[in-house]
Amino acid sequence: MRLVWMLVFALAGGTALAASPEDDYIAARDKAISEIAALESSNAQVETLDAANTKALADLEKRLSAILGPLSVKDFPATGTINLESLSASDIGFGMLDGLRYARSDEGPSIVATTRGLAGRWLQSRAEEEDESLKLPAGLDEALKLDAFYTQAIGADAAFVKTLDFSLKTPEGADIAVARLGGWTQDVGPIYDQQVVVAVVKGDRVLIAEAPASPPVPKIAACEAVWTAADAAAQKFQETYQGSDLKDQQAYDSANAAWEKGDGDYRACMGERLPGDPAFPAVLAEAQQLADHMAGK
Template structure:
């Protein structure tokens, strides 16, 4: 009898500590990152590194497909491609959210799907970052409130700048439904081509959809005037900097400060005025429709 119980205990213990598919994925991803880092350190030819990167990404994509399963969201394909762009920390697209990306053409909406477990692991790693510019809170609720989350999670070549949050009615069965309006940029100033980004957490499923704002976010003269004044002030500081023989650093810093403040004031102005614009109800409706679509309604 003791042998039977010993066997059963050993079996139960092995099952309890067996690696999950998510554990296997993370281990494979980290191993691939380490291998590519070693190739970079050895000054391996770029072509060899690129080939290794593509091979590893293909393997990780297959693992993610097994974890996430087929997507069942109306108007999106059932299969996606890996969201991470590169496994080399020297490349753009390194460190993006572990998940699969589904698209409806180059200019259409995109959807990134992952699991709650993978998102939580990703956020925990971001929370432990020593570089403050990459640091994010470990809490999903708190992370979704930050533009830096979307910048790091779902895009590789531009920063996300939020305009305002769009209130949602949480679909039945969803744990979290959050929507933000904003745009992607590599500079300061107005962003006229914006997107509605909606995140839905339902059980173990996490989906983030980004769609071009429909209708387009209107230009609000009062806010454009705020930016124009800030830009004019910054340009004067730039002229003073260029005219100085010693390249007055104070003038240079003042110009950047004026642009940064103007950018912040412009977005605050848009957040204040946009809810009263005739286009706003349609933007709300678009965000709600995306949330409902992801929830299977």
């Protein structure tokens, strides 16, 4: 009898310690990252590195597909491709959110889907970052309110910059619904290609949608004037200070300060005035519809 009970406990212990599909995915991802880093250290040829990266991403995509299952959101495909763009720390697109991206075209709307567990692990790794510019809060609800989350999670070579937050009605059954209007940029100044970004958390799923604002966000004359004045001031600093190295540095610092202030003032102006523009209700409705569809409505 004692032997039987020992066997039962042993089997129970083995079950408790069994790795979950998410554990297996993380282990496979980290192993692939290490292997590619080793290839880079050994000065492997680019073709070898590319082949290893492509093969590993394909394996990880299959694992994520098994974890997430088919997507069921109106107007989006059921199957997706891996959100990660590279497993090499030296490449753009390394370290993005673990999940699948669903889209019918490169230019149209897309959704990145993941689980609470994978999102939580990803955020924890960002919370422990030594580089302060990459740090994010470990809590999902707090992170979803930050531009830096979208920059690191679903962006590759540009930063997401918010124009304004939408006031959404949280769809029935959803735990969290966050929406904002903004754009992707590598510089300061107006971003005319505005995107509606909506994040919905429902049960174990985390869905992040991005779609071009429809109708396109109009230019607002008062806000354009704010940026034009700031840009002129920055260029004047550059023209005024030329000569010694010290003055060149002063010119650089003063011009950048003027551009950065102008960028902030411009976005504040858009955030204040855009809700009164005739185009705004349609853009808000677009955000609400994305949230509703992701929640299953």
